[in-house]
Amino acid sequence: MKRRDFLKAGATGTAAAAAATALAAPAIAQDVRQWRMVTAWPKNLPGPGVAAQMLADRITALSGGRIEVKLFAAGEIVPGNGVFDAVGQGTAELYHAVPAYWGSKSKGILLFGSQPFGLTAPEQAGWLIHGGGQALYDEIYGGFNLKPFLCGNSGPQWAGWFRTEINSVDDLKGLKFRSTGLASEMCSKLGMAVQAMSGPAMFQALQSGALDAGEFIGPWTDSALGYYQIAKNYYWPGVGEPSSAEECAVNLEAYNDLPDDLKAAVSHACASLYNDVLTEYNTKHAQALTQLVNEHDVMVRKLPDEVIVAMGNAAGEVITDLRSSDDELVKRITESFLAYRALMHEYMPYADNGQMNARLLDYKYD
């Protein structure tokens, strides 16, 4: 029984019911936690806003109602960019956002979101679970009084929407371009004039000419935001963000106060959501791409290898900067990421990548 219903029953019941209420109320009040989840998203924003609501519902379900999670959209309690501080300080018990937003706290955090020329979404999960990543994620967020979990991933991003074709590295120089996080550092090293802004703001800026080009996520979300109306060249691969993780972080005292089964409810709710979110993006990106090409005359173009290699070198410099950070925790996170990346970089040609390349050969299948 939910606490609200219970109190209502007590208030309107008979004397006998009221007596039962008086006996049982302290046990129930003690046993049900009312948790506020603040988010970086408008309510029900396709993608992360919907995922945040799913996570809130899943924690409530898995806790058997002993944690009732109520979701608040960006701005309802705190602004979207204030959720990290708000939860650390205990204004709310948990948030749903992306690590990519917290580079001002520490650049080490950005590696838990996405890394230029780094890990795909399954590999990112692998680094955290089997490559030592979660312990480092706990350590750096612990310094801000937070316990973090990955709970989704928007998968491989696209290189972006360009008014003109990109045929050489020189074509990137001076380009007014929207990007975020470590990807924007990669772009800056190539001489691009990088600006950070929200997805809707990017539409306006492309329209007004304040931007020449920009990247946001991939076909599903990008379609909804209408970039194809202005810039018709849609470039891949989005090597600046080979995947982009979504996270949930819980106030550390609130988390430590949980019994083991409720800790499991929170952590496994997050883990179980990862593929729901990732595969929703993959599925809907695939469906949306067909529409973009067939109905909106979008030109799908691959970046020339020369440009990808230049981006790789720039990404290498970004990672080298992190390796030589003055902050020893940032250095340890970077080394751990690099070790797991090296393992997957070496192995994937025989594994998923090998399978997908083989599948592209010319044979009769259906």
Next chain:
Amino acid sequence: MKRRDFLKAGATGTAAAAAATALAAPAIAQDVRQWRMVTAWPKNLPGPGVAAQMLADRITALSGGRIEVKLFAAGEIVPGNGVFDAVGQGTAELYHAVPAYWGSKSKGILLFGSQPFGLTAPEQAGWLIHGGGQALYDEIYGGFNLKPFLCGNSGPQWAGWFRTEINSVDDLKGLKFRSTGLASEMCSKLGMAVQAMSGPAMFQALQSGALDAGEFIGPWTDSALGYYQIAKNYYWPGVGEPSSAEECAVNLEAYNDLPDDLKAAVSHACASLYNDVLTEYNTKHAQALTQLVNEHDVMVRKLPDEVIVAMGNAAGEVITDLRSSDDELVKRITESFLAYRALMHEYMPYADNGQMNARLLDYKYD
């Protein structure tokens, strides 16, 4: 408190404790389910045996102890190949195995395990969650009184261990080869003399000459079974099984009898384990491959494209056989699989596959 402890306390306690027991026992007895999980694996077999124990523990934890899952290895209650029937009949409440084992029940079931030239592990999860796969998985298992969930994946398999090099399609003809499931049908269509047997039996058969070659899983598990001692050519890609799913199935009455929060505990325990298992295989396969090459003189070889194409055509015939099945449910499952595969086949070159190929170009990164 666990039921066992409680009864013990009742038996040895004071009169007051015994009185309390008499009052509380019915509520507790009603609230704690003692579930037996039977498995297709020896106890703690690296890979699936360990995963089965993790799943048992996770369901127990997420249920707050209201479902106590006790694991039984193959042969303890029923033989490993008898778990499907045993759980359908209610001899045990749930099992941990692989769909690939139940082709004798229906060939439609095999598509939930692995498909030649089919889905990678993330794509397989995507088909079930967002491509209509879970509803069909429920439907076909429902006919056997089971409620099924995917709960892991051993990822992309390898083509196998060969004494001699494979340079042409002709080299495959008459080869005595160990394989399973739909992959073995693909091999048969190429004239290979296919035999099914366990992993340990494959070692003996390679040693005695009863087999010329064989495939089991990938570097981690294959190393443990010692095939490299006999056949030094290790071929990839394992297109017969681009991924291989592990599953949990629950007796349908036992599942339907659960309240919603315990249904969530079971389903999200399974979902949350998928990446734990998948990324453990990926990580340990990658580590084991280095050892195989550096310490055991294994030659890593790619199948010639001509051979992969012939395998693709044979795989296409296997799928065409399923499409033209007399069983309309098998046909529907096949069409659903093909639709999701077509979507991912079209999209992955821009997504994960595009990222991994870009990562392989020549730039300076670390």
